[in-house]
Amino acid sequence: MHPTLRSAEPRERVEISHDDPGWRARVVGLLDAGPGYAVVRDVPLGVDLDHAKRSVFAIGRALGSPMWQDDMGTVVWIVHNAGRRLYSDAREMMNPDSVKSSTTNEPLPFHCDGAVRWLGQQIDTVLLLAYKTTVGGANRLVDAERVYGALQAEDPAAALRLVQPVPFGRKTGMLPGQAPVTYQPVFSWEPNGFRARINSQRVRATLRSLACVDVELERALDVLDSVLERDELSVRVHLDPGECLVINDRRVAHAREPFDQDAERVLLRMWLHRPPVNRQDVSWPVELD
Ligand SMILES: O=C(O)CCC(=O)C(=O)O
Numbered sequence: 001m002h003p004t005l006r007s008a009e010p011r012e013r014v015e016i017s018h019d020d021p022g023w024r025a026r027v028v029g030l031l032d033a034g035p036g037y038a039v040v041r042d043v044p045l046g047v048d049l050d051h052a053k054r055s056v057f058a059i060g061r062a063l064g065s066p067m068w069q070d071d072m073g074t075v076v077w078i079v080h081n082a083g084r085r086l087y088s089d090a091r092e093m094m095n096p097d098s099v100k101s102s103t104t105n106e107p108l109p110f111h112c113d114g115a116v117r118w119l120g121q122q123i124d125t126v127l128l129l130a131y132k133t134t135v136g137g138a139n140r141l142v143d144a145e146r147v148y149g150a151l152q153a154e155d156p157a158a159a160l161r162l163v164q165p166v167p168f169g170r171k172t173g174m175l176p177g178q179a180p181v182t183y184q185p186v187f188s189w190e191p192n193g194f195r196a197r198i199n200s201q202r203v204r205a206t207l208r209s210l211a212c213v214d215v216e217l218e219r220a221l222d223v224l225d226s227v228l229e230r231d232e233l234s235v236r237v238h239l240d241p242g243e244c245l246v247i248n249d250r251r252v253a254h255a256r257e258p259f260d261q262d263a264e265r266v267l268l269r270m271w272l273h274r275p276p277v278n279r280q281d282v283s284w285p286v287e288l289d
């Protein structure tokens with residue numbers, strides 16, 4: 001039996017406060033044996049973005065090994081609208097896998113950040129610390145193992161296609177010598193457990209940029225997307241400043257609703273490899289000098 005995301009009303013939010021000394025064990029329990037996500041509240045944001053970066057870094061270090069967000073070795077990434085158009089700009093449509101999805105206010109469809117194997121890394125956990133938020137931009141979370149179960153029950157041919165490799169373009173995140181396209185199954189069972197690599201839009205964009213026609217795969221992605229969009233499978237979380245969403249990226253895919261292009265919305269993102277080895281617990285509240 002695998003635990004699943006709560007989908008019943010009320011859509012309960014997991015709240016862990018920094019004055020709870022057992023927060024780290026509880027977060028890990030929620031990620032691995034619970035719903036696959038947690039919201040850590042009351043994260044000190046300090047006086048400016050640099051302080052907030054140190055806070056999210058402290059949380060990330062306590063939970064796992066920080067991974068690189070780019071080829072310069074950045075570990076805390078600023079997610080904000082830099083005016084990039086993912087799927088609506090004609091020029092970007094020619095080469096949509098060259099746009100970073102963290103730089104737009106457009107809706108982000110369900111995806112796992114680790115799907116693409118950025119820089120060749122295995123991302124297990126995603127942290128999103130809300131620094132500034134606005135009315136829109138809520139996140140949705142879905143348990144990918146349940147999605148796979150539904151696919152297998154309802155469309156075994158689509159499920160079978162998605163346990164075989166599909167192409168993911170990663171031109172915006174590769175190191176010298178790495179291939180611009182990586183081939184990975186959408187659903188797999190690795191030695192240390194289930195892993196989902198959901199990102200249909202990117203796979204479709206990659207097929208287009210490779211001028212590759214794969215009718216069977218495109219049909220399977222359509223079926224996958226229709227299952228992902230089922231309301232009863234997902235939970236919706238709107239983050240407030242100081243709340244940090246922690247996601248087990250192997251098992252839970254996330255989406256983001258659009259927000260006003262003139263609104264200021266800033267999240268700090270980290271990617272972690274887990275589990276940490278003999279990682280010391282950090283003290284709370286995070287020291288800010
Ligand atoms: O903006 C958000 O809430 C999430 C962004 C995201 O999913 C990403 O940058 O990968």
Ligand SMILES: [Fe+2]
Binds near residue numbers: 111112113254
């Ligand atoms: Fe993401």
